[in-house]
Amino acid sequence: MTSLDCFHCGEPADGEPPITLELDGTNRHFCCQGCKAVCQTIHSEGLTGFYDFRTKPAVTPKQLTAAELNRIRELDHPLIQESFVAPVKGAQEAQLLIGGITCAACIWLLENHMKQQPGVVSFSVNHTTQRARLVWSPDQAPLSDLLIAIHELGYTARPYQADEAEQALKAEHRSMLIRVAIAGIGSFQSMMLAFPLYFELVNDLSPEFVSFFRWFSLLVATPVVLYSAAPFFRNARRDIRSRHLTMDVPVAIAIGLAYLASAWVTIVGGEEVYFESVCMFTFFLLLGRYIEVQARYRAGLTGNALAGFQPTVATRVTGDDTDILPAHQIRPGDIVRVRPGETVPVDGEIVRGESTLNEAALTGEYLPETRYPGDTVHAGSVNGENPLDVRVVKAGAQTRLSGILRVLDRVQSEKPEVAMMADRMAGKFVGRVLILAPVVWIGWWLAGADNAFDITLSVLVVTCPCALSLATPTAITSATVRLRRLGFLPTRGHALESMNTIDTVVFDKTGTLTRGELSLTGTEVVGSMDEETCLQLAAGLEKYSEHPIARVFHRRTTAAVEDVENHLGGGLSGHLGTMTVFIGHRGFVEQHVGAPAPKSGQQHGMEIWLASDREWLACFRLDDQPRDDARAAIKALQDSGIRTLLLSGDRSGHVEQVAGMLGIDEAIGQASPEEKLAVLQKLESEGRQIMMVGDGLNDLPSMAGAGISVAMGTAADLTQLKADAVLLNGQLLQLVEALKTSRQTRRIIRQNLWWALAYNVCALPLAAAGMVPPWLAAIGMSLSSLVVVLNALRLGKAPKQTVQQNPAVGAQALS
Numbered sequence: 001m002t003s004l005d006c007f008h009c010g011e012p013a014d015g016e017p018p019i020t021l022e023l024d025g026t027n028r029h030f031c032c033q034g035c036k037a038v039c040q041t042i043h044s045e046g047l048t049g050f051y052d053f054r055t056k057p058a059v060t061p062k063q064l065t066a067a068e069l070n071r072i073r074e075l076d077h078p079l080i081q082e083s084f085v086a087p088v089k090g091a092q093e094a095q096l097l098i099g100g101i102t103c104a105a106c107i108w109l110l111e112n113h114m115k116q117q118p119g120v121v122s123f124s125v126n127h128t129t130q131r132a133r134l135v136w137s138p139d140q141a142p143l144s145d146l147l148i149a150i151h152e153l154g155y156t157a158r159p160y161q162a163d164e165a166e167q168a169l170k171a172e173h174r175s176m177l178i179r180v181a182i183a184g185i186g187s188f189q190s191m192m193l194a195f196p197l198y199f200e201l202v203n204d205l206s207p208e209f210v211s212f213f214r215w216f217s218l219l220v221a222t223p224v225v226l227y228s229a230a231p232f233f234r235n236a237r238r239d240i241r242s243r244h245l246t247m248d249v250p251v252a253i254a255i256g257l258a259y260l261a262s263a264w265v266t267i268v269g270g271e272e273v274y275f276e277s278v279c280m281f282t283f284f285l286l287l288g289r290y291i292e293v294q295a296r297y298r299a300g301l302t303g304n305a306l307a308g309f310q311p312t313v314a315t316r317v318t319g320d321d322t323d324i325l326p327a328h329q330i331r332p333g334d335i336v337r338v339r340p341g342e343t344v345p346v347d348g349e350i351v352r353g354e355s356t357l358n359e360a361a362l363t364g365e366y367l368p369e370t371r372y373p374g375d376t377v378h379a380g381s382v383n384g385e386n387p388l389d390v391r392v393v394k395a396g397a398q399t400r401l402s403g404i405l406r407v408l409d410r411v412q413s414e415k416p417e418v419a420m421m422a423d424r425m426a427g428k429f430v431g432r433v434l435i436l437a438p439v440v441w442i443g444w445w446l447a448g449a450d451n452a453f454d455i456t457l458s459v460l461v462v463t464c465p466c467a468l469s470l471a472t473p474t475a476i477t478s479a480t481v482r483l484r485r486l487g488f489l490p491t492r493g494h495a496l497e498s499m500n501t502i503d504t505v506v507f508d509k510t511g512t513l514t515r516g517e518l519s520l521t522g523t524e525v526v527g528s529m530d531e532e533t534c535l536q537l538a539a540g541l542e543k544y545s546e547h548p549i550a551r552v553f554h555r556r557t558t559a560a561v562e563d564v565e566n567h568l569g570g571g572l573s574g575h576l577g578t579m580t581v582f583i584g585h586r587g588f589v590e591q592h593v594g595a596p597a598p599k600s601g602q603q604h605g606m607e608i609w610l611a612s613d614r615e616w617l618a619c620f621r622l623d624d625q626p627r628d629d630a631r632a633a634i635k636a637l638q639d640s641g642i643r644t645l646l647l648s649g650d651r652s653g654h655v656e657q658v659a660g661m662l663g664i665d666e667a668i669g670q671a672s673p674e675e676k677l678a679v680l681q682k683l684e685s686e687g688r689q690i691m692m693v694g695d696g697l698n699d700l701p702s703m704a705g706a707g708i709s710v711a712m713g714t715a716a717d718l719t720q721l722k723a724d725a726v727l728l729n730g731q732l733l734q735l736v737e738a739l740k741t742s743r744q745t746r747r748i749i750r751q752n753l754w755w756a757l758a759y760n761v762c763a764l765p766l767a768a769a770g771m772v773p774p775w776l777a778a779i780g781m782s783l784s785s786l787v788v789v790l791n792a793l794r795l796g797k798a799p800k801q802t803v804q805q806n807p808a809v810g811a812q813a814l815s
Contacts, residue, residue: 004029005029006029006030006031006035007023007028007029007030007035007039009031009035009154011031012031013029013030013031019031019036021036021039021040023039023043035154037152038152038153038154041113041152041153042109042113042153064148064151069148072144072147072148072151073144075143075144075147075159076142076143076144079328079329079331080159080328081094081143081397082328082329082331082395082396082397082398083159083327083328083396083397084096084159084160084396084397085143085397086397086398086402086403087398088135090137091121091135091136091137091138092135092136092137092138092143093133093134093135094133094134094135094136094143094159095131095132095133095159095160095397096131096132096133096134096147096157096158096159096160097130097131097132097157097158097159097160098110098125098130098131098132098150098155098156098157099130099155099156099157099158100154100155100156101125101130101155107125109153110123110125110132110150110153110155111123111124111125113149113153114134114146114149114150117141117145117146117149118140118141119136119137119138119139119140119141119146120134120135120136120141120146121135121136121137122134122135123135131160132157134146176286176290177290179227179228179230179231179286180228180283180286180287180290182223182224182227182228183224183228183229183279183282183283183286183287184283184287185220186220186221186223186224186228186279186282186283187224187276187279187280187282187283189217189220189279190217190220190221190275190276190278190279190280191276191279191280211266214262214265214266214273214275215266217262217266217273217275217276218262218263218266218275220275220279221259221262221275221278221279224278224279224282224283225255225256225259225278225282228282228283228286229252229255229282231248232248232251232252232255232282232285233252233255233256235248235252236248236249236251236252236253237252249430249434250430250433250434250437250460250461250463251281251285251460251461253434253437253460254281254457254460254461255278255281255282257457257460258274258277258278258281258457258774259274259275259278261273261274261453262274262275262278272451272453272454274453274454274457274774277457277773277774277778280774280778280779281461281774281777281778283778284778284779284781284782285778285781285782287782311327311342311343311344311345313325313326313327313345314326314327314330314336314345314346315336315337315338315339316330316334316335316336316337317335317336317337317389318335322337327345327346327395327396328395328396330345330346330392330395330396331392331395332392332393332394332395333391333392334391334392335351335389335390335391335392336348336389336390336392337387337388337389337390338383338387338388338389338390339383339387340355340383340384340385340386340387341382341383342382342383343379343380343381343382343383344357344377344378344379344380344381344382344383344388344390345379345395346379346390346392346393346394346395346399347376347377347378347379347392347393347394347395347398347399347400348376348377348390348391348392348393348394349374349375349376349377349390349391349393350371350372350373350374350375350377350388350389350390350391351373351389351390351391352373352388352389353373353386353387353388353389354370354371354372354373354386354388355370355371355383355384355385355386355387355388356369356370356371356384356385357369357370357371357377357381357382357383357384358381358382358384359378359380359381359729371388372555376393377390378399378400378401379395379399379400379401379402380399380400380401429463429760433459433460433463436459436764436768437456437459437460438456440452440455440456440459440768441453441455441456444456444770449770451770454770454773454774455767455768455770457774457777458767458770458772458773458774458776458777459764459767459768461767461774461777461778461781462763462764462766462767462772462777462780462781463760463763463764463767472749472752472753474752474788474789474792474793475745475748475749475752475791475792475795476496476497476745476749478792478793478794478795479496479741479742479744479745479795480496482741482795483496483738483741486734486737486738486741487713487727487728487729487731487734488710488725488726488727488728488734488735488737488738489725489726489728490724490725491723491724491725491726492724492725494724495708495724495725496741496742496745497742497746498689498707498708498724499691499708499738499739499742500739500742500743500745500746501689501707502642502689502690502691502707502708502739503641503642503643503688503689504642504643504644504645504683504688504689504690504691505637505642505643505644505645505690505691505692505693505735506644506645506646506647506679506680506683506690506691506692506693506706507644507645507646507647507664507693507694508647508648508692508693508694508695509646509648509650509654509655509658510624510648510650510695511694511695511712512693512694512695512712513626513627513630513646513658513662513732514624514625514626514627514630514658515624515625515626515627516624516695517548517551517624518548518549518551518552518606518622518623518624519552519622519623519624519625520552520553520620520621520622521605521621521622521623521625522620522621523535523618523619523620523621524618524619524621525617525618526598526616526617526618526619527611527612527615527616527617527618528615528617529617529618531618533559534610534617534618535553535556535557536556536557536558536559537559537561537576537581537583537610537617538553538556538583538608538610538618538620539553539554539556539557539558539559540558540559540560540561540574540576541553541561541564541572541573541574541581541583542554542572542583543558544564544566544572544574545566545572549606549608549622552620552622559576560576561574561575561576561581562574562575562576563575567584567588570584570585570587570588571583571584571585571588571589571608572584573592579612579613579614580592580612580613581610581611581612581613581617582610582611582612582613583608583609583610583611584608584609585607585608585609586600586607586609589609589610589611589616592611592613593611593612593613593614593615593616594613594614595611595614595615595616597616598616598619600619605621605622605623606621606622606623607619607620607621607622608620608621608622626658626661626662627730627731627732629731629732629733630662630732631661631662631663632733633732633733633735633736634662634663634664634732635663636733636736637735637736637739638663638665640736640739642739643665643688644664644665644666645664645665645666645667645668645683646658646659646662646664646666646667646668647668647671647676647679647680648667648668648669648671649669649670649671649672649676650669650670653669654669655667655668655669655670656669680692680706684707689707690706690707690708691706691707691708691709691710691735692706692708692709692710693709693710693711693712693727693732693735694709694710694711694712694723695711695712708724708725709723709724709725710723710724710725710726710727710735711723711725711726711727712726712727712730713726713727713728713729713730725738741795744795745795748791748792748794748795751791752788752791752792755784755787755788755791756784756788759780759784763777763780763781763784
């Protein structure tokens with residue numbers, strides 16, 4: 001950068017009068033007042049490291065016009081924020097799309113600059129997606145002030161929308177495809193000229209003709225190097241500046257050296273040119289990366305797969321009229337109509353209609369569930385055969401689906417320890433190769449070999465650790481997608497890695513092993529009416545109550561009971577013709593029936609009695625029943641050698657009863673949160689690797705003491721959940737599949753790492769011995785990367801659906 005180039009952005013700074021600023025005793029020139037202001041801001045906040053770390057000139061900041069400022073100020077409106085802002089623990093969280101990022105230093109600058117803004121709790125940027133997560137306190141600063149602070153640095157910030165991300169993704173694909181096409185055309189053209197010379201198919205060529213072939217090859221290879229291979233050079237410069245070596249460094253060196261050496265020979269004269277090797281290496285490497293990216297996107301690994309389940313419009317019902325409007329304008333309390341085949345745009349409660357809903361996008365459960373008026377529905381569910389009217393409870397960024405998307409985005413941005421280890425290995429390998437390559441060249445040159453440069457190029461190319469770098473992240477991401485399809489959502493990056501060591505699973509009882517709601521377990525008739533008539537009478541009375549006990553009898557055939565009266569804390573009474581009927585606790589019914597009460601058996605659960613004014617009719621027994629797949633899941637875990645334990649705060653008798661029904665090894669009841677934590681710490685001191693499964697509310701303190709904590713999907717708001725994973729569909733058998741997937745992931749990562757290391761160890765001596773020409777080295781390196789990627793993508797295959805009625809499936813999952 002000369003003294004007449006802008007110190008901030010690198011553009012010519014030749015304006016009159018000159019714009020200058022003295023920094024650290026040096027007079028710096030700037031192209032505009034905007035760059036000068038940004039540079040002053042960076043220096044005043046002590047962020048001068050940006051200029052040391054950046055690998056590209058910064059973006060020239062554009063002065064915001066009054067209209068642009070007004071548009072940014074509009075984002076403070078609550079209705080507009082509904083589409084991209086969600087509340088989090090006394091603050092607000094916004095999902096933003098940042099423009100103008102050129103390298104890792106930009107992210108460093110943005111994150112450090114934003115942390116110093118008033119009201120900002122946290123700010124982080126994902127370099128891959130250029131998505132930012134901003135958490136701030138609206139009491140201290142409006143959102144528009146923070147967005148303007150980003151614009152003042154020369155970047156842009158706007159609300160993240162899935163469709164915009166999709167457009168950016170398509171643009172990236174199109175650009176990559178063009179680069180591959182140019183490299184492919186260059187490879188074919190250069191090989192057409194080089195092959196006849198390689199295999200002596202054409203003899204007695206004049207020096208002028210050979211020179212023409214070389215100049216034409218230079219013309220073909222130049223766009224390949226300057227355009228198709230440009231990302232390798234950019235990434236290599238970034239890596240060298242940051243002192244973090246990756247596979248792009250030897251790639252860029254190999255391409256650059258081969259091209260420059262060939263251009264020199266073409267212009268000055270010499271023996272060998274390598275234009276065909278340059279083009280083929282670039283083509284095969286780009287092709288391998290393109291196939292990898294395409295395969296990952298097809299597997300849904302971009303994190304945007306779920307976003308497609310969020311409709312952009314909704315049909316609002318107002319009286320007898322309906323109108324279509326953007327989904328982000330829907331507010332809590334509105335009524336929206338969901339027609340058959342449409343996707344539910346909000347979280348809410350059905351007020352009219354009865355239909356089946358496919359909730360696979362949320363829970364991984366592929367079987368549709370029937371939903372009735374009063375039931376809760378979630379955004380992302382697909383309506384079946386009948387129209388539904390839904391009262392909105394949550395919309396926009398507050399829906400459950402949006403919470404899942406935020407969790408997925410967080411998990412994919414976290415890098416597990418095994419991935420960081422692979423990165424370190426790749427970096428060290430690159431460092432050794434960069435030392436070895438010149439040693440190989442010197443050795444062959446001293447030995448008088450004419451092809452010393454060829455051999456050095458082959459060493460650089462064939463030992464590129466692409467496979468080593470791809471081995472872990474591809475497998476981790478594929479496994480995460482598979483788990484989400486199962487309805488098992490990791491919320492922490494370490495969860496998948498840690499699950500493969502689990503040898504003890506501790507369960508809570510209520511809401512985890514049991515359904516967490518009362519159900520009818522038995523009916524004992526004690527009067528003159530049959531069981532069906534008694535159930536109809538009970539349903540006829542209870543339909544007038546919303547008590548949890550009453551819900552057990554809802555959706556049953558009802559008798560025509562009239563004049564129903566609710567007796568607070570006791571039960572219900574009504575009239576069927578001339579007969580008065582009562583339902584409720586034993587003491588309440590005794591007060592209204594003249595006949596003596598029948599004896600009560602010693603049964604577990606709750607007793608609800610039905611009687612007329614003349615006789616006792618029936619006793620209904622209610623209890624919280626175990627989940628349908630609980631016993632099969634426990635057996636499958638035990639068959640795989642995992643110890644199971646029931647740890648609950650409920651009364652010991654019921655805890656032991658549930659443990660006996662499910663075949664659990666050990667049960668502890670009446671345990672306080674402190675006692676639960678003590679039990680987990682005792683197990684940990686014994687060397688046990690523990691997974692705690694609970695409902696995510698009262699179990700969170702004890703979950704903190706487990707290696708891995710799993711919350712049931714109905715537990716709590718996903719944006720605030722502290723568990724390491726969520727079982728979205730509540731199917732305990734999927735725990736078994738999740739543990740199996742974790743072990744399979746570990747196995748595949750090991751296979752990939754061993755393959756990558758074995759390939760490099762075998763290929764290096766062959767290349768150093770001069771047995772691998774540069775073009776063959778390019779093919780071998782690309783094939784090794786593809787083997788690793790395709791092996792990892794086996795994890796992304798849709799898992800076999802677990803059928804609850806077949807307990808053997810869970811056991812087979814670990815065989």
